Amino acid sequence: MKREIIITKDGSTTIHLPDWNETYHSKFGAIQEAEHVFIKNGLDLFKESNISILEIGFGTGLNAFITLLEAEKRKQIINYVGVEAYPVLNEEIKSLNYSKELNVEEKQELFIKLHETEWEKENLITKNFLLKKRKQFFDKIDDVDTFDLIYFDAFGFRVQPELWSEEIFDKMYKALKKGGVLVTYACRSSIKNAMLSVGFTIEKLPGAPGKREMLRAKK
Numbered sequence: 001m002k003r004e005i006i007i008t009k010d011g012s013t014t015i016h017l018p019d020w021n022e023t024y025h026s027k028f029g030a031i032q033e034a035e036h037v038f039i040k041n042g043l044d045l046f047k048e049s050n051i052s053i054l055e056i057g058f059g060t061g062l063n064a065f066i067t068l069l070e071a072e073k074r075k076q077i078i079n080y081v082g083v084e085a086y087p088v089l090n091e092e093i094k095s096l097n098y099s100k101e102l103n104v105e106e107k108q109e110l111f112i113k114l115h116e117t118e119w120e121k122e123n124l125i126t127k128n129f130l131l132k133k134r135k136q137f138f139d140k141i142d143d144v145d146t147f148d149l150i151y152f153d154a155f156g157f158r159v160q161p162e163l164w165s166e167e168i169f170d171k172m173y174k175a176l177k178k179g180g181v182l183v184t185y186a187c188r189s190s191i192k193n194a195m196l197s198v199g200f201t202i203e204k205l206p207g208a209p210g211k212r213e214m215l216r217a218k219k
Helices: 030-040 062-074 103-114 167-175 191-199
Strands: 004-007 013-017 051-058 078-083 122-126 129-134 145-151 176-186 201-206 212-217
Touching: 013 176, 030 176, 051 062, 062 078, 062 103, 062 122, 062 129, 103 122, 129 201, 145 167, 167 191, 191 201, 191 212
Parallel strands: 051 078, 051 145, 078 129, 145 176
Antiparallel strands: 004 013, 122 129, 176 212, 201 212
16 A cells, blocks of 8 residues: 655645545544643653553554653653564655754654564663554453553544544553543544543544544543
């Protein structure tokens, strides 16, 4: 499948799949979306504690990188697990401009380190950020009572509806600790209903630029 690097409306890059007309991040702003959905409406709920995060769709590493920067700024210990079935290519990683657009070009080596560290192994990226990348299909996830927060950043329902099913959200529910939270950029009725059916309580929140609403679910 053809892949190309494009510039989103906030100046940050993402990967575009023309055959699907799908992008790894919002065309309205990759960084803006990550900060709004996953930091403001996810990580910020846990400012006072050390936490474990599961990311569904490690992809470009943008969400992990922004979370690492927050961990450093807050002196917060974060244990981060990123699940990805199809890792991004090395040449694509080098074309992503997140360090520049976040005004942390001196941290570029940390962004590269996120991608170069071994898969299936815990890697200490900084003293505050522990990363384990798992090359895994989402329907094979079987964690139980493990995570405080899930970043659910799978490709959209339009192209991969099977990733937004009751089966997948049941796995997410089981993976969270009691009181744990899942955040996602999406807010389709069928997604909301799938979450409710497995036991989540949900709330609609204002979406990132270009999107009216997003969902936050709690166990």
